[in-house]
Structure formats: structure tokens, C-alpha cells
Amino acid sequence: MRLLLIGVAAGILGALFGVGGGLVIVPALTVLCAFEQRRAAGTSLTAVLVTAVAGSITYAFHGNVDPRAAALVGVPAVVGVVAGTSLQQRIPVRGLAYAFAALLAVVAGRLLIG
Amino acid sequence: MTTALVIAVGLAGGVLAGLFGVGGGIVFVPTLALGLGLSQLDAEATSLLAILPTAAVGSWRQSRRYGNVDLRAAAFVGVGSVVGVQLGVIVATSLPEDVLRRLFGAFLLLTALHLVWRTRRS
Numbered sequence: 001m002r003l004l005l006i007g008v009a010a011g012i013l014g015a016l017f018g019v020g021g022g023l024v025i026v027p028a029l030t031v032l033c034a035f036e037q038r039r040a041a042g043t044s045l046t047a048v049l050v051t052a053v054a055g056s057i058t059y060a061f062h063g064n065v066d067p068r069a070a071a072l073v074g075v076p077a078v079v080g081v082v083a084g085t086s087l088q089q090r091i092p093v094r095g096l097a098y099a100f101a102a103l104l105a106v107v108a109g110r111l112l113i114g
Numbered sequence: 115m116t117t118a119l120v121i122a123v124g125l126a127g128g129v130l131a132g133l134f135g136v137g138g139g140i141v142f143v144p145t146l147a148l149g150l151g152l153s154q155l156d157a158e159a160t161s162l163l164a165i166l167p168t169a170a171v172g173s174w175r176q177s178r179r180y181g182n183v184d185l186r187a188a189a190f191v192g193v194g195s196v197v198g199v200q201l202g203v204i205v206a207t208s209l210p211e212d213v214l215r216r217l218f219g220a221f222l223l224l225t226a227l228h229l230v231w232r233t234r235r236s
Contacts, residue, residue: 064159
């Protein structure tokens with residue numbers, strides 16, 4: 001039951017913002033279901049797969065999906081994620097994390113004000 | 115923004131997502147909206163399709179290499195998310211474009227704060 005509710009919350013967030021919902025699933029699995037961090041992250045990725053398929057199909061019926069644009073960012077990102085994940089084990093990412101957070105905040109400001 | 119630049123941002127977005135464990139969507143939506151000029155709603159819808167390859171490769175690696183996937187739990191969360199997605203799509207498609215964009219902006223800001231909080235704690 002808890003798992004289903006976590007899924008519902010992640011699905012709402014995912015469809016509303018075009019994201020997978022990992023931001024909800026990972027903490028929810030660790031806090032509510034006593035998942036260890038890595039297992040929560042791995043399980044979340046698999047659940048996100050379902051969210052992404054359901055979201056793409058539903059939005060496709062509304063005519064909002066641009067497959068060419070999706071491929072343009074989505075395919076290179078696969079290479080990027082594999083590189084990023086292995087880099088994470090080797091380099092100190094603390095400073096980078098703050099820089100990335102600052103970048104996100106700037107883009108957020110532009111979307112909020114613009 | 116040129117096609118090559120969007121591809122580069124997609125690649126960089128993937129690296130950042132992998133480094134910090136945030137989803138690709140958070141990077142894809144602004145890239146598609148600000149870079150390719152998609153509307154906020156179209157950018158979000160397209161982002162969901164764009165995260166598919168990353169999620170597929172990521173979960174396959176996590177499952178095969180590290181054994182970090184609880185398939186049963188993922189299935190339950192996934193089934194719940196199918197219901198949630200329907201609700202989310204109804205809300206997103208009924209909101210005015212600028213409201214949806216500002217909501218996403220607020221969500222992005224929260225994600226940035228969450229990342230800072232998580233980094234400070236680690």
C-alpha cells in the first residue's frame with residue numbers, strides 16, 4: 001500500500017514537471033520503507049522507467065511529445081550518465097554540487113521571473 | 115540554440131545527473147524550453163520520453179551489476195505512478211502556460227536547495 005501511494009505521488013510530480021519522480025521515490029523508500037540508500041536509488045530508477053513510459057504515452061495522446069527533440073537530448077544523456085556515475089566514485093564532487101545547485105537556481109529564477 | 119549545442123547540453127545534463135544523482139528531467143525541461151523553444155507543457159511531455167533511455171540503461175546497470183533493484187517494490191511504485199501520471203497530466207494540461215512554467219521554476223529551486231542540503235549533510 002505504501003509503495004502504491006509513493007508511486008501515485010511520484011507519478012503526479014513526474015507528469016506535472018516532466019521528471020521521473022526520483023526526488024520523491026528515493027527519500028520515501030528510505031524513510032517509509034527502510035530501504036538502504038543505494039537500493040532505494042536503483043529501485044527508483046526502475047520505477048521511473050514505468051513513470052516515463054506512462055507519461056510519454058499519455059502526453060503523446062495530447063500531442064505534446066516531440067520525439068526528435070527527445071532523442072536529441074535523451075540519447076547523448078545516456079553516454080553522459082554512464083560517465084557521470086563512474087566519475088562520481090573518483091572525484092570529489094562537493095564544490096561541483098554547489099556550482100550545479102547555483103546553476104539550477106539561476107535557471108529557476110529565469111523561469112520564475114521571465 | 116543550435117542542434118549541436120542542444121546535444122552538448124544533453125550530454126552535459128547526463129553527466130551532471132549521474133554525478134549528483136538527480137534525474138535527467140530537471141536538466142532536460144529547461145534545455146528543451148529555453149534551448150529549442152518548446153512550450154513549457156511540450157518540454158515537460160518531451161522530457162518524459164527523453165529520460166526513458168537513461169532510466170533504462172541506469173536501471174539495467176543497477177540491477178545487473180550492483181543488484182540494487184528490488185523488482186517487486188519497483189513494480190508497485192510503478193503501478194501507482196501510472197495512476198499518478200493521469201492526475202498529473204490532467205493538472206498540467208489545464209494550467210495556463212505561464213503558471214506551469216513558474217511552478218516548474220519553483221520546483222527547480224527546491225531541487226537546488228535539496229542538493230545543497232544533501233551535500234552539506236554528507
